[in-house]
Amino acid sequence: MNPVTTAHIVGSNDRQFWSATRRRLVPVTEQARLADMLHVMQLDTHHGEPENLSTMLPVWCVRKDAALFHEGSPTDTLYVVRSGSLKCVKSSEDGYHQVLSFVGPGEVLGFESLHRGKHRTSAIALEVSTVFAIPVQSLGSLRQQSPLFDEALQNAISRQLDSAGDMAELMAAVAADARLARFLIWLSARMAAAGQSAHRLRLRMCRRDIASLLGVAHETVSRSFTNLADEGLVQVLNRDVDILDAEGLRLRARCTRGVADDGAAPICVPQAKVAPPRVPAKPRASTARLNWFPNVEASESATA
């Protein structure tokens, strides 16, 4: 139980070490076929010749609150989440942890660190999770041997970049309620994409992690939860969240910043299916708050 002897090589990539000393297991349990991974990555393996899909891949199991890898450790392995969920955390120098993203099944971990060779984030499991392991050494040959994997990887990375934009949108919202609403919508969409229920969510992360991702205080997250609940948009019982009024939640999620008074920049694509002019927030809260953002109303009245 004494990790004292090897304490000086913290930050090494020896996961066996971590699993042995810290009990935060990252042991190999079984292997899986490449086809299984492609299935998780939402690639239909029905075109082309499935020649290499029987290649075996190691699978790791990560216990709750355990780290799949640590910030600063060398990136010698890429991971694809098979089950469960993790959070990517960056501890910024002075010791504060910033949650960068939550990842679920089918998502790739570690790709952002490839060009440096060192992980820039820590990946902490929010629950007991399993991941496929892909040594970076064999990454090239694997892509060459299996075009399907190559395509799946490209799509996964594309999705990841895309969702990074969503994250920016998340934090760009002004009001804390809107941020939380966007987060719930984002989570709902992810659950739906994974085949789960879109309105019955079970949060795997604590309030503080949500707060960190959203860029607010964790008390504010609590308050925003009760706000949304008071408005009848959601029903929240601890970490179980029911989305009662998805459309209303989507309404609350609007209110971005940065007026598009536009002027001469014709960068608007011909979008014909935008929502008709409607009030950006329904003032039916008990305390009758949230009536700011006059710019929104101003702009909308201008268009009307």
Place this chain on the structure above:
Amino acid sequence: MNPVTTAHIVGSNDRQFWSATRRRLVPVTEQARLADMLHVMQLDTHHGEPENLSTMLPVWCVRKDAALFHEGSPTDTLYVVRSGSLKCVKSSEDGYHQVLSFVGPGEVLGFESLHRGKHRTSAIALEVSTVFAIPVQSLGSLRQQSPLFDEALQNAISRQLDSAGDMAELMAAVAADARLARFLIWLSARMAAAGQSAHRLRLRMCRRDIASLLGVAHETVSRSFTNLADEGLVQVLNRDVDILDAEGLRLRARCTRGVADDGAAPICVPQAKVAPPRVPAKPRASTARLNWFPNVEASESATA
């Protein structure tokens, strides 16, 4: 050819149409060798056999404020910035523009939209810029023919994912001054990486775009600029920014949110070179502000 006949397919990928009708030129001017692009992408083409590096690629020129592509248009081309800079903008339904990123030479545009086939952002040139064009059709064959390009692309995407994390850190800062400081540091690092001066910056974007990226009001950006200038950290004249005290700026950029009071999560890598305990912000501003974030002091005193 008269582009009138194709006017009904606005949102089509016909850039010639746009260049002809809107006068916001995106015309092809010349071609370039693949080796040139790899050079911009910071890949040393000195190992392996440079067999395919003479492949010619089309180069487009984008005028200032012109769109390289629009949100919603089909993604049939990938772009690599050769010179200049652009901003990626997502107009979120109600017409508000959210700046997601600023991109410069060597960076890839459009990869995040590959998996959907439609661009999720608009790319607007901040100045006269040139880009290499890579048809997605020939993307696979090009990667297969040129392993060097494959490697360069992978590295570029990895960098892009990495900087997405930096963006999240940008917006995660609490105080507006800290956000702006982080932005300036980020920009300085980018300029330095591009071989430019690290302390003499010329902002290509307007205050409003910075504000949008940082998630604050554009007036706040102005105020933060004067704040940093009053502290002697920077000297700002319109869009010309001189970084006078990089270390002080880095100090102002600290102050993250989300306390790492930690408890039982040993996810901290052994960082031996953190700054010694010191006051998080020097109180030498004229108005003597910015003395909040007691959590920082609390944590620091705890470690002492």
Place this chain on the structure above:
DNA sequence: CGATCGTTTGACGGTGCTCAATCACCGTGG
């Protein structure tokens, strides 16, 4: 059953958002 952590709620103070006016800069046209 008790200890620890997560969650919630309250109160207070401050920062940043909104509105508004002013100035600087630029291209156009008189």
Place this chain on the structure above:
DNA sequence: CCACGGTGATTGAGCACCGTCAAACGATCG
């Protein structure tokens, strides 16, 4: 040449949301 409208940038005033501190409640686990 200067007047003029337009955009961008700066500054000020007022207000309220949110961060901090504090305490209480609840849940989970040994």
